Amino acid sequence: MATTTFSLAQLAEHSQKKDIYVAIHNKVYNVTSFIEEHPGGEEVLLDEAGKDATEAFEDIGHSDEAREILEKYYVAELDEASKKDVKKTPIARAPAASESSSTGSALRVVIPILAVLGYLAYKYTSAQRA
Ligand code: HEM
Structure with a gap:
């Protein structure tokens, strides 16, 4: 059957x-x-x-x-x-996750640049003093 x-x-x-x-x-x-x-x-x-x-x-x-x-x-x-x-209900995806990771990667680039600029500025001013 x-x-x-x-x-x-x-x-x-x-x-x-x-x-x-x-x-x-x-x-x-x-x-x-x-x-x-x-x-x-x-x-x-x-x-x-x-x-x-x-x-x-x-x-x-x-x-x-x-x-x-x-x-x-x-x-x-x-x-x-x-x-x-x-x-079945659609699950809302949180966009915050991708946003925060892109903010994180931007900071990873900006901080070393600032560090290099700071170092060069220090070098420049100390060379002027000498
Ligand atoms: C559709 C299939 C169902 C069958 C064959 C069925 C059968 C029975 C039987 C034989 C009893 C006597 C007590 C026992 O043997 O457990 C009973 C009691 C009862 N049933 Fe159902 N039932 C069905 C569905 C439902 C549903 C969907 C409800 C929803 C709430 C319900 C509510 C009750 C209640 C409140 C009693 C207790 C009555 C009392 O003790 O005064 N039954 N049922």
């Missing part, structure tokens, strides 16, 4: 009371027929409808029995790639 995969976008299409899918630990479950039986109530499941409900599910500390019930409603694997796309 070929494995069906669901993206987060596909999962989000099933968020109505008459059509509820949730993802828990990267597996997608159709819990439409379960919501009326849920000991925790319909409301909490409706809040997680069409989403990755792993955190909500684990925060409650569901029993092994709850996990077994879940297996009956399995429909597909959650597409890992679609998850990563959502989480």
Whole structure:
């Protein structure tokens, strides 16, 4: 049997009371027929409808029995790639690093020049005195 995969976008299409899918630990479950039986109530499941409900599910500390019930409603694997796309945020690069290194290299050139000029000035003035 070929494995069906669901993206987060596909999962989000099933968020109505008459059509509820949730993802828990990267597996997608159709819990439409379960919501009326849920000991925790319909409301909490409706809040997680069409989403990755792993955190909500684990925060409650569901029993092994709850996990077994879940297996009956399995429909597909959650597409890992679609998850990563959502989480990917551009990292702002700090320009300060390159700026400070160029300031550093400028100083490395200027300081020896000043030292040579100082030495020559000293030599010149002492030659005048002699
Ligand atoms: C979608 C799959 C879910 C299944 C199969 C499921 C199943 C169950 C079961 C069997 C119980 C009874 C206690 C236990 O055996 O642990 C329970 C309780 C509970 N569930 Fe879920 N649950 C699901 C999702 C959720 C989600 C997403 C939430 C979100 C917060 C939630 C919140 C609760 C709460 C608060 C209780 C405690 C009810 C009480 O003790 O008064 N459940 N659930």
